[in-house]
Amino acid sequence: MIDIIAELDEVRRRVHAGERGDQVAVRLERTYSAGVEDVWDALTDPERLARWFLPVSGDLEVGGRFATEGNADGEILRCDRPSTLVLTWGGPESVVTVELAAPDADSTVLTLDHSVAATLVPDSGGALYVGPGWDDAFLALGLHLRGTDLGDPAEFQNSPEVLSYNQGVVQAWEATLRESGMATEEQTQDALVVATAQFTALP
Numbered sequence: 379m380i381d382i383i384a385e386l387d388e389v390r391r392r393v394h395a396g397e398r399g400d401q402v403a404v405r406l407e408r409t410y411s412a413g414v415e416d417v418w419d420a421l422t423d424p425e426r427l428a429r430w431f432l433p434v435s436g437d438l439e440v441g442g443r444f445a446t447e448g449n450a451d452g453e454i455l456r457c458d459r460p461s462t463l464v465l466t467w468g469g470p471e472s473v474v475t476v477e478l479a480a481p482d483a484d485s486t487v488l489t490l491d492h493s494v495a496a497t498l499v500p501d502s503g504g505a506l507y508v509g510p511g512w513d514d515a516f517l518a519l520g521l522h523l524r525g526t527d528l529g530d531p532a533e534f535q536n537s538p539e540v541l542s543y544n545q546g547v548v549q550a551w552e553a554t555l556r557e558s559g560m561a562t563e564e565q566t567q568d569a570l571v572v573a574t575a576q577f578t579a580l581p
Contacts, residue, residue, distance in 0.1 A: 380539050385517055386546045393505040393551075393558040396493040402502050402560075403493035404509040404551075408516050410488060412523040414480040417488060418460035420522060421476065430522035430531055431515060448532070471495035488516075502560035503569030509551040510544060510577045517543065544577040 389408045396403040410417055420426045427434050436444035438454065445451040450468035457463055463476040472494045479487045492508055499507075514535055518528060528534040552570055555561055561569070574580050 380517070380521075380543055382543050382546055385520070385543065386550055388520070389513060389516055389550075391509060391513075391550060391554040393502070393509070393555050393560060395496075395560065398493075400496050401493040402496055402499050402504050403491060404505050404512065405489065405491045406509070406512050406516055407487065407489045408520070409481075410486050410520060410523055411484060412486055413483060414460050414478050414486045416523065417478055417486040417519075420519060421463065422457075422459075426522070428531070430518045430528055432531060467492065469498070471498055488519075490516075501562075501565045501569075502558070503555065503565035505555050505558075505560075506548070506551050506566075506569035506573040507576070509554070510547045510573055513547045513551070514540065514544065514577075541578050545574075545580070548573050548577055 389406055392405040394403050394405065395401060420430065422438075424434050424438065431446075432449055433447040434444055435447075436442060436451075438444055440454050440457050443451065443453050444465075452466035452468060452472075453470075455464040455466065455473070461478050465474055466472060467474045472492070475491045477489045479489075481487060490512055492512060494504065494508070496502075517540070518531060518534065521528060534540060548570070551573070552566065555566055555569070
């Protein structure tokens with residue numbers, strides 16, 4: 379069973395304008411009870427990725443292109459073990475940056491920042507289309523690092539338990555978007571309708 383409240387509280391969320399100031403970006407941060415090498419391996423080893431995220435194929439080195447099964451493809455821009463991974467996600471102006479920090483030998487802080495050029499999304503409410511998906515990945519990674527067998531990750535992501543968890547996730551991202559002040563009420567409500575249907579299967 380997933381402790382929904384505890385898992386929701388583990389993630390720190392932010393919506394911002396990106397480093398350039400002309401982007402829509404989401405940032406997630408979570409501390410895992412695992413060493414940094416273990417977390418790095420879970421994020422970069424294709425065999426482990428297939429157990430908690432998605433099967434990944436391609437040229438998995440800097441400058442190489444990759445594809446995730448049923449989701450985005452992209453290019454690996456930077457890979458500095460065990461601290462920094464930068465890649466495009468679905469297009470050159472959609473960039474994901476993953477950073478790991480080790481406050482001690484038995485814990486790792488993972489920060490993920492996904493920025494998209496503002497010209498590619500209808501408005502800042504687009505943050506609600508992106509953030510909840512990464513929240514799901516953070517949940518699955520945490521369970522994997524604790525030794526939980528998720529079975530087929532795609533089936534896990536669509537399980538009633540995760541869809542229920544996602545209701546809280548969407549609400550958390552709605553609050554984060556409102557706190558950012560980047561979207562109007564109409565934009566927030568429109569994005570909320572889309573995110574609710576996409577991530578919780580509720581109308």
